[in-house]
Amino acid sequence: MSDLLRVRGLTKRFGGLVAVNRLDLDVGAGEIVGLIGPNGAGKTTAFHVISGFHVPSAGEIVFKGASVVGQKPHAICRRGLARTFQIVQPFAGLTALENVMIGAFNRTGDVAEGRAHAREVLDFVGLGSHRDAPARTLTLADRKRLEMARALATQPELLLLDEVMSGLNPTEIDQIVGLLRTIHARGVAILLIEHVMRAVMALSHRLVVLHHGEKIAQGPPGEVARDRRVIDAYLGESA
Amino acid sequence: MAARAVGLVALAALVALPPLLPKYFLEVLISVLFYAYLGESWNVLGGYAGQFSFGHAAFFGIGAYTSTLLFLRLAVSPWIGMVAGGLLAAGFGLFAGSLSFRYGLRGPYFSLVTLAFAEMLRVVAVNTKAVGSSLGLSIAPRSAPALFLFDGKLPYYYVILAMALGAVLLTRAIERSKLGYALHAVRENEDAAEAAGVDTLAMKLRAMAISSFLTALGGTFYAQYYGYIDPSLTFGPAVSIQGLLQAIVGGAGTVLGPFVGSFVLTPISELSRAALRGRAGADVMLYGLILVLVISFLPHGLVGWFRRR
Ligand SMILES: Nc1ncnc2c1ncn2[C@@H]1O[C@H](COP(=O)(O)OP(=O)(O)OP(=O)(O)O)[C@@H](O)[C@H]1O
Ligand SMILES: [Mg+2]
Numbered sequence: 001m002s003d004l005l006r007v008r009g010l011t012k013r014f015g016g017l018v019a020v021n022r023l024d025l026d027v028g029a030g031e032i033v034g035l036i037g038p039n040g041a042g043k044t045t046a047f048h049v050i051s052g053f054h055v056p057s058a059g060e061i062v063f064k065g066a067s068v069v070g071q072k073p074h075a076i077c078r079r080g081l082a083r084t085f086q087i088v089q090p091f092a093g094l095t096a097l098e099n100v101m102i103g104a105f106n107r108t109g110d111v112a113e114g115r116a117h118a119r120e121v122l123d124f125v126g127l128g129s130h131r132d133a134p135a136r137t138l139t140l141a142d143r144k145r146l147e148m149a150r151a152l153a154t155q156p157e158l159l160l161l162d163e164v165m166s167g168l169n170p171t172e173i174d175q176i177v178g179l180l181r182t183i184h185a186r187g188v189a190i191l192l193i194e195h196v197m198r199a200v201m202a203l204s205h206r207l208v209v210l211h212h213g214e215k216i217a218q219g220p221p222g223e224v225a226r227d228r229r230v231i232d233a234y235l236g237e238s239a
Numbered sequence: 240m241a242a243r244a245v246g247l248v249a250l251a252a253l254v255a256l257p258p259l260l261p262k263y264f265l266e267v268l269i270s271v272l273f274y275a276y277l278g279e280s281w282n283v284l285g286g287y288a289g290q291f292s293f294g295h296a297a298f299f300g301i302g303a304y305t306s307t308l309l310f311l312r313l314a315v316s317p318w319i320g321m322v323a324g325g326l327l328a329a330g331f332g333l334f335a336g337s338l339s340f341r342y343g344l345r346g347p348y349f350s351l352v353t354l355a356f357a358e359m360l361r362v363v364a365v366n367t368k369a370v371g372s373s374l375g376l377s378i379a380p381r382s383a384p385a386l387f388l389f390d391g392k393l394p395y396y397y398v399i400l401a402m403a404l405g406a407v408l409l410t411r412a413i414e415r416s417k418l419g420y421a422l423h424a425v426r427e428n429e430d431a432a433e434a435a436g437v438d439t440l441a442m443k444l445r446a447m448a449i450s451s452f453l454t455a456l457g458g459t460f461y462a463q464y465y466g467y468i469d470p471s472l473t474f475g476p477a478v479s480i481q482g483l484l485q486a487i488v489g490g491a492g493t494v495l496g497p498f499v500g501s502f503v504l505t506p507i508s509e510l511s512r513a514a515l516r517g518r519a520g521a522d523v524m525l526y527g528l529i530l531v532l533v534i535s536f537l538p539h540g541l542v543g544w545f546r547r548r
Contacts, residue, residue: 051434072440073433083434091427102424105417106436114417154436 278497302455
């Protein structure tokens with residue numbers, strides 16, 4: 001198996017609450033995996049743990065053949081795993097370009113080179129014309145793009161995207177879907193948390209469904225969508 | 240281009256005019272540059288990295304005491320003692336920084352811990368006979384340039400001018416480097432910085448080391464210029480406040496902010512000190528008032544206000 005990411009038995013407790021419970025999850029090189037589940041299922045928590053922001057209560061996280069448990073987020077990022085935040089976290093006082101440059105410095109110490117790379121990435125996500133705008137002045141849709149651009153600029157092999165489409169209109173969603181296809185075509189594997197079903201269904205090779213912190217289903221999107229437990233989980237939520 | 244021309248004219252004036260100035264004005268100008276220097280030193284950590292130290296007096300005092308004790312006890316030239324003090328202060332800064340950063344102290348908690356460190360050193364100095372306790376230490380005036388002692392004020396003026404310009408050039412180099420971007424990232428959002436591959440702890444410690452080293456050199460300058468140090472003059476909270484005040488009023492996290500701050504504030508404080516002579520604490524109240532006004536109405540300092548127009 002050419003697994004890029006191998007998660008085994010991952011558990012995260014907050015006091016008495018088990019936010020993620022014995023999760024097994026794999027992402028292969030060049031794969032797009034969708035991580036779905038109702039609100040509060042533990043998806044974001046799983047991201048926090050995998051990317052080093054939380055220490056797992058139990059379990060193993062192996063990225064590119066080596067454990068990353070206990071490593072700081074910046075070290076995990078340097079190994080090639082980048083993430084975005086569900087609630088966007090721009091460097092509000094810096095320009096869009098500067099935001100992305102900070103990601104680019106992950107791979108270069110040269111300021112001019114970092115700037116050139118950041119410009120390319122900004123153009124790629126369609127923010128080229130907002131290069132010098134302070135991040136705080138960008139619209140939500142643009143801040144989501146900026147969040148992706150900063151992560152991309154670190155040149156990851158695996159990109160963890162937490163609801164980059166939420167709050168966007170259908171046109172904007174289509175643009176992001178197109179963007180993710182291109183990113184994937186360039187050889188980056190993607191683990192995608194998304195509530196916009198149309199988009200996850202279209203993009204993902206495989207889906208993993210979380211409910212109350214546990215994996216209740218996985219497989220090709222078509223199969224998972226017909227899974228009784230998945231339907232119940234989602235219906236149970238809206239009921 | 241225009242900015243560069245203005246800068247060069249200002250620099251030429253700062254180099255050429257002082258010999259023509261009356262003694263009182265020269266003293267004020269030395270104070271202006273001295274506080275600009277302290278502000279610039281604080282700025283690296285407080286302004287660029289956004290770590291609001293309230294305890295830079297710790298580094299200032301370490302600098303002042305190290306060079307003075309080396310000089311008085313071991314006859315080491317304060318020029319050398321200055322570097323020793325800087326290194327010692329940087330070491331202490333790294334120690335205090337790793338303690339507080341490792342335990343995740345941010346914002347006001349970090350400020351309070353740094354304040355506590357400075358106060359701790361002040362109390363130690365007060366209670367240690369070997370360093371003169373609360374009587375302090377004096378350096379007898381004489382003319383010995385190799386020992387950082389000069390006849391008259393003018394040479395001290397050029398020393399502090401060189402130090403201040405050095406701090407400006409260093410800050411500018413940092414601002415344009417990868418380190419400068421990383422520090423801004425830390426200031427803006429530490430989680431996002433980590434996610435983007437910035438080793439936030441290492442960056443904060445680097446800023447801490449640079450900032451404390453520079454501040455300590457200011458302590459040595461103070462000891463040589465005034466010829467007298469005691470625990471509250473060097474380790475007291477007023478020193479910490481002076482540094483951050485220049486930076487915040489002028490514009491924290493900008494290269495020239497502390498200079499602008501000091502050129503505005505120091506003359507005001509000299510005048511008010513003369514006007515309020517003998518009323519202990521009046522100047523501190525005045526600083527408090529200025530700080531409140533600036534933070535309320537000019538959150539990015541004078542430089543920020545200027546740029547916005
Ligand atoms: N830092 C924390 N401390 C305590 N509880 C937390 C913490 N973070 C998350 N939780 C809890 O863990 C559970 C999982 O939350 P999480 O944010 O991972 O869900 P999610 O699947 O991302 O949901 P959504 O789709 O709404 O974003 C929730 O019950 C949440 O309240
Ligand atoms: Mg979430």
